[in-house]
Amino acid sequence: MKAFYAGSFDPFTIGHLSIARRALEMFETLIIGIGFNPAKQREREVEERLRQIKAIFAETPGVTVFAYEGITAEVARENGAGVLVRGVRNALDFEKEKELADINLTVFGMPTVMIPAEPSLSFVSSSMVRELSHFGCDASAFLPHKDNPKGK
Numbered sequence: 001m002k003a004f005y006a007g008s009f010d011p012f013t014i015g016h017l018s019i020a021r022r023a024l025e026m027f028e029t030l031i032i033g034i035g036f037n038p039a040k041q042r043e044r045e046v047e048e049r050l051r052q053i054k055a056i057f058a059e060t061p062g063v064t065v066f067a068y069e070g071i072t073a074e075v076a077r078e079n080g081a082g083v084l085v086r087g088v089r090n091a092l093d094f095e096k097e098k099e100l101a102d103i104n105l106t107v108f109g110m111p112t113v114m115i116p117a118e119p120s121l122s123f124v125s126s127s128m129v130r131e132l133s134h135f136g137c138d139a140s141a142f143l144p145h146k147d148n149p150k151g152k
Contacts, residue, residue, distance in 0.1 A: 001028060002027065002028065002030075002079075002080050002081045002082060003023055003029070003030050003031070003081055003082070003083045003084070003085045003113070004030075004033055004075070004076035004081035004083070004084050004085065005019065005020055005023055005030055005032050006032075006033040006034075006035050006072045006076070007033075008035055008036065008042065008049075008126070009034055009049050009053060010042050010044055010049060010126050010130070011044060011052070011129055011130070011143060012049060012052055012053050012056070012126075012144065013125070013129055013142050014121060014124060014142055015087065015089070015117055015121045015125070015142075016087065016126075017144045018087075018117070018121055019085065019087035019115050019117070020032060020057075020063075022115050023085045023113075023115060024060070024062060024063070026113070029062045029064070030063050030085070031063075031064045031065075031066070031076070032053055032057070032063065032065045032066075033065075033066060033072065033075060033076070033079075034046055034050055034053065034065070034067040035067075035068060035072060036067055036069060037069070038069070043130050043133075046067045049067075050065065050066070050067050053065045056144050064079075071108075072104070073104045073107070073108035073110040077108065081110075082111075083110070083111050083112065084111070084113070085112070085113050085115060086100070086101070086112055086113070086114050087114075087115055087117055088114045088115065088116050089117040089123070089125070090122060094114070097112070097114055098114075101114070124142050128142070129143065
């Protein structure tokens, strides 16, 4: 089965990477969709995020990465996905994601699989990385790269 993992991924963190890798253990194919709204201001341009995530998965079979606009469940279905994948870090995430999952199932017939964050990564978020970076702190430990064992 093909799964669709959507997010803004601004930036794509080691938490996102963990969810993607674990989803690949469950599904034959994983589409990583970078959702974007041109009206919203983002730290990194969608093209930069697209290049970064494609580079991370360049040698991983079964992964496709692209950017999209529109309703996630519809884009997932148009690309042959049978399920949405969502990462959940805590109870607040769960409540928000459950509501979204219920909508996607009821309105679009698209089920959602929620994957809990690894305990050691449950505090990692894109907004945390952006805030640390904004104030001049080194947040590279939370981003996938060659020198970061959790990132490779």
